[in-house]
Structure formats: C-alpha cells, structure tokens
Amino acid sequence: MPELGQNQLGVDLSSTVKVMKGSKVKKGRKKHRDPRALSPAVNTIITILLGILAFACIFPFIYVIIISFTSEESIVRNGFQIIPKNWSMDAYHYLWSMKEQLFRSYGVTIFVTIVGTVISVFMITFYAYAISRPQFKYRRFFTFLAFFTLLFSGGLVPTYIVVTQFLHLKDTIWALILPLSMNAFYIIIMRTFFLKSVSESILESARIDGASELRIFFQIIFPLSLPGIATIALFSTLGYWNDWFTALLYINNPDLVPLQALLMKIEANLEFIRQNMDVANMQLSIFSTIPQESAKMAMVVIATLPIAVSYPFFQKYFISGLTIGGVKE
Amino acid sequence: MKKFARDIYKNRVWLLMVLPGTIWLLIFSYLPMFGQVLAFKKFRIDPDGFFASVMNSEWVGWSNFKYLFSTDDAWVITRNTLVYNIIFIVVGLLAAVGTAILLSELMNKRLSKVYQTSILFPHFISWVIGSYFVFTFLSTEHGLLNHVLGWFHIDAVSWYSESKYWPFILVFMSLWKGVGYGSIVYLASIVAIDRTYYEAAMIDGATKWKQIKHVTLPMLKPLMIILTIMNIGRIFNSDFGLFYQVPRDSGALYSVTNVIDTFVYRGLMNLGDIGMSTAAGLYQSFVGFILVLITNYIVRKVDEESALF
C-alpha cells in the first residue's frame, strides 16, 4: 500500500463532511462488528498492559489519599503506609478550619482557569489556523515569530517588569491570566493539526459559495477540529490549574492566591525552615504556617481532584471524533 | 511599496487572525528579550529602574559564559544534559506514540477512558510531591523496594548514594510523568484520522499491524517530526525538579544527576549573579536554536511538507 501523501489526504477529506453527516445514520444502526476490531487475545493483552501502566500512574494518587487519612501520630511513628495503623480525619478538619482561604482560592483558580482557557483557545486557534493556510503570504514569518519564542525567552526580571511596570497588572487577576494565555508549543501543535486535517478542497467549495473566511472558520473548521481544540483546551486548563509561579511573582494580596500557589507556599515555607533552622527556632511564628504531613497531602487531594474529574469532559470531544468513522462509543 | 500595501490588503483576514496572538507575543515574549543583553554585562542596579540598570551596566564580553566551560565538571554536566535529553526524546516518543495507538485500538472504550484519565494523573503532581513518592520506594530504612529485596534475601541498597541506578530511575520517572501528556497529543491526532483510510486498507486485506504501519504512523509523522524538532530545541534544558528534587540533591549522585540547570542553580547560589544566569539561558537557547535550524533543514530536504518552516 502506498504511503498517503498530503494530496491524497486532501482529496479524501473532501468527502469527510459527507461521511460525518452520514455517521448519524450509521450510529443509529444495529451494532455491527467493527472492521478495525482486534482479535480478542490481542485485545486482552493490550488491556492488561495498559492496565498496569494506568495503575502505576494512578497509584501515587491513591497513596496520597490514604496518607491524607492517616493519623499524624502514625505517620511520625511508622512513616507513610499503604494500610495505616490509625486512620484519621484530622487533616480535613484542619483544612475546614481554613475554609475561607480555601474557598477563595478555589474561586480564583476556577475563574482564572475558565477565562484563561477561553482566551487562549481563541488566540491559539486563530493564530495557528492562519499560519496553516497556504494563501497566507506571511505564514512562514509568523510561524517563525511564534517558534522563536519557544527557544528564547526574555528571562524572569524583564518579564516581571513588563507585567508590573508596563502593563501594571501586579495584584490583579489578569496577572494570573495574560502571561499564560499564549504558548508557542500549542500553536505549533495546532498548526500541524490544521495542516493535516483541514483540506483546501472543502474550503474551496465553501469559498465558491461566497462564505467569508471567518464564517468558514466558525462553521466548518471549528467543528471539524474539535479533537485538536479539545486537546489545546485541555492543556491550557492544566496549565492554568497547575500554575503557581505567576502567583508567586505577581500576587501579594491573599485574596487572589490560587490553590496551587497555596500548596507551593507551604512547601516553600518548609524548605525555608530547613535552611534557616536557627531563625526558625527563635521565631516561632514561622512554624504556625506549617500544617502537618497529612494535611499537606489532603491539600494535594483537593487541589488535584476537581481538574482530574473534569477530564472526561474533554474526552467527549476526542470520542466525538471517533464516531465519524462509525465506531461506537 | 504599493505591492506591499496590496499584499497586506489581500491577506487582511489572515493578518486579523494572527493579530491578537502577535500582540501577545510581542509584549510577553519579544519585549522582555531585551534583557538578554545582560548575558554580556556585569549587572549593577541603577536607581532609575531596570532599563537604566541595563544601559549603565558595564560590558564584560564573554566572561559571564566562562563558568559553563572552564572545568572538567562543566563538561560532565553538558554530557549528562545531552545524553538524558536524547534518551528522553527517543524513549518518550516511542512510549507516547505506542500508548496512544494502544489506547485507540482498545475495544472497550469505557476502559480506554479510565486508562486515559489515569495516565494523565502524574502530570498533576509536582516534583516536590513526586519526590516524596520516590522516597517511599527508595528510602533505605522504610522503603518499599528494600522490603521487597528483603524477601529475596538481597541486601538493602542505599539508593540515594548509589549513582549507578539513577540513570534508570530518572528515565523511568520522566516517562511516568510525561507519557500521559504526550500520548494525548497523539491520541487526538489519531482520532482525527479519516476512518475511510482504514476501511480502504481493510478491503486491500491489510492486517492490523499493516494498518498501523501504513495508515496510522504516516498520518502521525508530521506531528512526530514537529514535536521532535521542538524537543531538540530544548536539548540543553532540563526539568529542574526531576534532577534536583527527585534525587533529593544527594551529593553522591551528582556525577549522574547534575545537568546544566542544576549546575547553574547551585553554582550561582553564593553569587546571585543575574548576568551569569542569563548567560546560561542564552547559551542553552542558542545551541537549541542552531540544532533546530539544522534539523529543520534536513527535514525539509527529505520531506518538505513536514518541515516546521
């Protein structure tokens, strides 16, 4: 079988739209054996293999949850155990006692994540789509413009100056959103995605019908590219949710500290104590900032769980791509 | 000039599309690049702000770069950085593509979903927490691994002072954290492949293996090339947490865990020299840049469609 070149791909894809429309009909049909299906034996092997991998990946998280329910005394005496001697809810009681800060931080994180993701998805897909089109005369220049920033960054201090002294964003919610809203890495991924999955011929026919480029973008490209867009959205969401460094730099106001930054602050404070034992021993107020081990793990749990649980939401769009080929969910 | 104006007009839709992104890139990426001149300066603070500081600092030529090359250790860390990154790129690519294909082939889609969610988990865990996990396995006294070795009557290993195991541990941990993220990029791409190709291949009597080889992989090729080119650009950089926090900054392991980023971090601790740290960053970027241009050039010679620019 010959290798599939870009041209062939283009021709074939022109029929995709039709296939897509047809898929709804197919979906309603009775279940038939997928031509692509694996033999049961191979499928079992793969299932087990991936199962091991998945377990290795999720095990630490289960472990964290267990530790968060372990009594502090048990941790001190026996270390982290997979089945602890004494269970305890103390860690979560402790977190409840700082609920005001926690809820506020949750609010900040959620707002930043949602607004940030929407902004970055739009900026990235627009940019990536434009530089993927052969009609765009300056596409190579703009590709390079984005790519160059992957390698050469301005450095911490100059960036800090731009944000604080030029844009005056210090201690505002925008300081948490704007610095992360573009990412050349995602632009390049999206560009590749568009190059591969959006063919000129669909666009040609639309253009002949007199549709404007913007309308084409929203009515044809956007739905067609959902798997790619969902990936970028997922990555942006992860990026915003996990970000603590921008908060470290730009936020002094405790009301604007996101969840991850709260967690990192605790880690950083611990590190400070370790390195400055003598100061710490005299200044007891430092120690009051340090929760116990189990509470720290409980923080990890509450900082990770919501975003992990929302992952299936993105997955829906990957799967919707699958249905094009008539494979059932 | 007139032609230029006409070109701008003709491309106005596209230009409009790249406008927001371009503004962002100029402000957040290009504007701060001004600071890179510090690599050639001895930074002194001026009361009139950073610009005045940069302008009025004394030029020192290449002396900020010297420490990156002047000792034997400096070469060891350069070697470490390169070798680890090459391994990470190759193994990471294989693992991510492999996992993505397996996930896409899995018949039970609900299970596939669960698996995807799980393998993405490590991505959420910072290396600080990650180093705790590694510690629970490797701790000499209480570690799980030494327990297991005990069952087989093998002597306990002092993991944090035996450097020979660490190349494997580091590669394993890097995979553990990165494979989920990588495989999802590829998975999204696989999902977007037109099913008719496979149907055509089926009619031709292609086996599963042939389908993967002749349809899936060629379709993923552009993405693989692009991501590899981008990774090559960062071949002199490394994940600081992986090399600093996971080995618990253990001196006995430096010969295999010290990379450029950790070397610079430790080396400048007593100096706090912003010029020298800028120099290190510029050096890493510059080498990466050259390598990317070379790779891209080669790719373009072989297969123009896949080249980045």
Next chain:
Amino acid sequence: MKKKLVVLLALVLSIGTILSACSSKDSSSAEKDGKNGQPYEIKWYTIGTPQKDTDKVFAEVNKYVKKKINATVKMTQIDWGDWAQKSQVMINSGEPFDIIFTNGTDYVQNAQKGAFLPIDDMLNKEGKDLKNVIDPALLEGIKVNGKVYGVPTNKEAARQSVYTFNKRLVDKYHFDLSKVKSLEDLEPMLKVIKEKEPKITPLATFKAYLPYDYIFNNEMPFAVAFNGDRDHVVNQFESDLAMSTYKTMHSYYKAGYLKEDAATSKESWPMDVENWFVRMGDSQPYADLLWSRSAKYDVVSVPVEKPVTINDSVSGSIQAISATSKNPKKTMEFLTLLNTDPYLRNLVDKGIEGVHYKKDKAGKIEDLPARIDNYNMPTYSLGNHFILYLYKNDPKDKWEKFKDFNESATAAPTLGFHFNSDPVRSELAAITNISKEFYPALATGSVDPEVYLPKLNKKLKDAGADKVLKEIQKQFDKWKSTQK
C-alpha cells in the same frame, strides 16, 4: 532568515525605547510626593506570612506616624518561602519602594550591586537618635566597602553554637554535662541512649562544627581560623581538625547514632517532637527557656564556643533603604522612629493593646487570641528588640542579658570584610557545586573522610580553589591595612 531577524530586532528595540520612555516618565511624576505637604507613603517590604489584621494595625500606625513625621506606611509581607525569589526579582527589576528587609549574603551582594542606599550621612542627620541606640558593633560589622547600607536590628549581635540536650534523658541517666567540651565528649552518652532508648535518635542530624570564620558559608573551602593564625585564609577541609572531627562523626554514623539518610534527609527535627537526644543550634540569652516553652518539655544547652561576632550574626536582620526610594530622608526618619519609639515599635510588633495583647500593671504583656490568629508577626525582622515589652514569663533582665552577651563576644577575624567575588566568579560557580557534592555527606559522617576528604581537596584544586584563596587573601590583606 537574516532579514527576518533584523526586522525582529528592530521591532524589539523600538518597543524597548517606548517602554523606557514610559518608565522614566513615571519616576519624575512620583518624585513630588511628600514635598508639598502631602504625607509621603513609605513602601515597606518585609518577610513573613501576611496577616489578616495588618491593615487594622497599620491604620493605627499611620495615625501616629502622620502626626510625628508627616508620612504614612504601607507594609507588605511576603511569605517565608517566597521571599528569596520574589525579593530578588523586585530588587533587580528596579521597582520603586522604600524599605526592604535583608540579611546575610543577600545584603552584601545587593549592597555591592548598588541596590541599597548608603546611609552614613543620614545617620548623622535624620538618624541621629537611631545611631545612639544601635549597638556600634552592628553598624561597624555591616559595612560594605566602608559604608553602611542599612539599619541593623538591635538584638543578639554574636553567635554562640551550643549542643542542646533533652533534659529528661540527661536526668534519667545522670549524665554530667559539665564534661562536654567537644564532639568527642558526646560518645559515652550517645552509646547509652542508643542502647536503652530505642525510640530516640541519639543525634538529631547536624553538620559537625569546625571553629572557623567562613568567607561564604560552612560548605565553601575558604575560612580563617578563630584560634591561632587569624591572618590567613585557608581551606578548612585541609586541616587536621577537619579530618579528626569528620572521623568522629563517621564513627557515630557507623554506630547508628545518626539517621541512615542524614546526608540527604529533609527532616527538620521540630522541637515539639521528642525523638532526639542531642542537637546543635545557635543560642542567645535565655534560649533554653524559649526552646523548652515551644517543645513543651525541658531542654538544656552546653556551649560549643564562646560568643563570637561574625559577619552573619551582625547581618542577621537589616532594614535597607532601596536605591529606588523617592524620599530616602523621610524613610530614614521613619526607621529612626520605629527603632527608638517604644509605642510604635510595639504597635508594629505586637498589635493594638486590648485587641492583640493586654498589659498588666507591671508593664508586662500577654498575647490575646487575636494576635496568635491574626497578627502573628516575626520579631527579628522588624526592628530594635531592646524597646519591646516583656512577656509575663520573660525574665526581667532579658534585654540586659542580651547587651551583656553582645559585649562579651569577641570579634571574628573577618568581621566587616566582604569579599568581592567578581574576579573569580567562574571558579566559584564550579566550587559551589563541588562543595555541595561532598560537604553534606562528610559533615554528617555519612562517608569515610579518609577517602573523601582527599578526593574533595583534589577536586577543589582542579576547579581553581587556590586562585580563589589567593584573591581572597589579597583583598583581605588590603582590607586589614585600612582597618588599622
């Protein structure tokens, strides 16, 4: 490609110019503040976890400060762990502010870089009263290139390392602590504890003590001996003392007196967990009292050395005036007031009387819950200790004892000498890496010094330690000639 780069460069530069024009405009307009009768707002950055009641307390502070010197204060705290990075970025970026907390090598480096204003002249004018209350040893000790770059906090000016023992165990086994003079003397006690107290780690991990005055810190191989030859900078790792001390430590390690992972452990050995027998730390007058209080069981300390004034101990806490301050004189006035006015100093430190603390007839105070919860400020970073109110359970002569302690201390050989590392920066970067590789393992006894000390010294030599030693000696000699 070339053309594109040129275009790019031009773009960056042109935007850069616009930006610099912007920022310079900023500074000129703000300068007028505080000169036309309007109270000047002093921006003050200090270390510590931000507190809920800061605004409340500073409303009071501002009432008072406005009346006294026609200024207001905006204090911002930056959390302990964030401090190092954030303060450094703020300083390097040339952000305008007035007062910043600093200490140790950070202070010296930033002073050398020009981040702080020299305050010598102001100390004779606006800060006259201040100069009268601050221990002259402190002001002398923090001079960089002959100039004072900040207001040191009046507190203990000397360091005294001590071995601290768990008193319950000392009493239980009738140990005679008066015999403890050196690391070797601990042996018989450690042995007993190891045998009879399985739940106790005999040695809470510490790095073995060497009697040297360090140019950078105890990891780096550049030091002057406290005793004997006080004129020459040497590599302390080449001394016989280092070998014998680390050998003792190694024998302790092998005997299991230390945790097995001592060299890499991240354990911080909090006082309130009673799982140790002896530890090492820096003391101050009545430290045992303070420690016993936080531990909730008794501890007792034995000094390892006589109190000695070193660079690190005098620069433990300094309030520097930023070079970017718009009104240094007003700022100096405020620092003077803060360090000399008991009302203001206690207000900033303890909060509002009746809200955060209460005072009894004898003038002693007691924290109220509001202070612990909402205004838990670190004391050492805020200013003069000797005008602070005493707590109910504080000994009456606490601050007198501090003064005695400071006076009893001897000055270390390099007190006031600050090495300019510019000529040997590359060597230092490599040497720091090597020191970090070997020091923790050697000083905790985790490795055999017979093997590893020679290895360390060879590596140091290869990385150019001799060149650095020579450069330090040169600067040290020059500095000494100006001191006499």
